[in-house]
Amino acid sequence: MDVAALSSTAQSLVAPGKGILAADESTPTMAKRLAAIGLESTEELRRAYRELLFTTEGLSEHVSGVILFDETVRQTADDGTAFPRLLERRGIIPGIKVDRGTKPLAGCPGEVGTEGLDGLRERFEEYAGLGLRFAKWRAVIRIAAGAPSAAALATDAHQLARYAALAQEAGLVPIVEPEVLMDGTHDLATCATVTERVLREVYAQLALHGVALEATLLKPNMVLPGSESGADVADAVIARVTVDVLRRSVPAAVPGIVFLSGGQSDEAATARLDAINRIGGQPWELSFSFGRALQAPVLRAWAGDPENRAAAQAALGKRARLNGAARRGAYER
Numbered sequence: 428m429d430v431a432a433l434s435s436t437a438q439s440l441v442a443p444g445k446g447i448l449a450a451d452e453s454t455p456t457m458a459k460r461l462a463a464i465g466l467e468s469t470e471e472l473r474r475a476y477r478e479l480l481f482t483t484e485g486l487s488e489h490v491s492g493v494i495l496f497d498e499t500v501r502q503t504a505d506d507g508t509a510f511p512r513l514l515e516r517r518g519i520i521p522g523i524k525v526d527r528g529t530k531p532l533a534g535c536p537g538e539v540g541t542e543g544l545d546g547l548r549e550r551f552e553e554y555a556g557l558g559l560r561f562a563k564w565r566a567v568i569r570i571a572a573g574a575p576s577a578a579a580l581a582t583d584a585h586q587l588a589r590y591a592a593l594a595q596e597a598g599l600v601p602i603v604e605p606e607v608l609m610d611g612t613h614d615l616a617t618c619a620t621v622t623e624r625v626l627r628e629v630y631a632q633l634a635l636h637g638v639a640l641e642a643t644l645l646k647p648n649m650v651l652p653g654s655e656s657g658a659d660v661a662d663a664v665i666a667r668v669t670v671d672v673l674r675r676s677v678p679a680a681v682p683g684i685v686f687l688s689g690g691q692s693d694e695a696a697t698a699r700l701d702a703i704n705r706i707g708g709q710p711w712e713l714s715f716s717f718g719r720a721l722q723a724p725v726l727r728a729w730a731g732d733p734e735n736r737a738a739a740q741a742a743l744g745k746r747a748r749l750n751g752a753a754r755r756g757a758y759e760r
């Protein structure tokens with residue numbers, strides 16, 4: 428394993444002022460996003476939408492990398508260029524989601540486990556050959572009565588470590604994503620306790636499996652009160668608690684932390700990333716790997732009509748620029 432090369436890719440993904448566009452919605456998730464704007468999901472529509480995203484003028488100013496779904500990796504732009512190649516040419520690093528989603532976790536009612544480790548070494552070999560340079564695996568942790576269970580957390584951490592070791596073996600930088608969902612009535616302190624527990628367990632397993640932390644990125648949730656808790660917590664408090672949890676659990680060797688948006692509005696996600704960076708003085712870059720918080724306004728502006736292409740690309744350019752500013756704690760609402 429060439430740790431120096433992988434570590435250099437990881438650092439490029441969190442270069443100052445830049446973050447990651449998560450455009451790795453699976454086919455069923457993309458169908459949901461398209462249904463929300465009244466469209467039926469077809470392979471061609473998904474391709475056209477992804478081409479619109481990737482050909483946005485100036486995207487690489489604030490977007491360092493894009494996470495793709497398997498289908499997109501095999502599709503081409505109108506001029507026949509494969510999407511991973513098109514991104515590289517535009518100065519953007521192409522990555523790939525490799526988990527295969529979640530299923531109910533046997534023995535742990537109400538909890539889920541992530542699928543996709545079987546055959547992953549062979550899939551990584553193919554992805555490396557297709558020019559993909561980083562990967563993502565998402566574990567999903569729900570807060571509820573009795574959850575997360577010790578069994579679910581042990582399973583998630585172990586799988587993330589096995590995935591990360593395989594990614595590095597194949598020459599891809601693993602993004603390690605344990606997402607504590609914001610769904611629920613729990614308070615901010617409960618999310619903080621659970622997130623810290625999850626991260627400690629994840630880093631213990633990464634160490635056990637010999638993963639080189641310099642050549643990884645962490646994609647965590649921000650620490651938030653449950654979305655059905657009715658709590659209204661100031662961004663500065665969310666930022667402080669989030670940074671405190673990360674300082675207790677994420678080794679300084681990790682080059683960057685790229686938050687997921689997790690269902691926050693685009694403006695809330697940007698404002699909180701900004702508040703996090705205003706604290707300053709942390710050992711890691713604090714950036715974004717947003718899906719919905721970058722794409723929601725784009726989908727609304729586009730609505731599937733080619734005539735709206737420029738407006739949709741302008742919406743993406745704007746969110747990318749604002750999140751780029753939030754990377755420096757310089758976002759103005």
Ligand code: 13P
Nearest residue numbers: 449687688689717718719
């Ligand atoms: P959201 O920012 O919409 O949560 O998506 C990021 C992602 O990749 C989730 O796995």
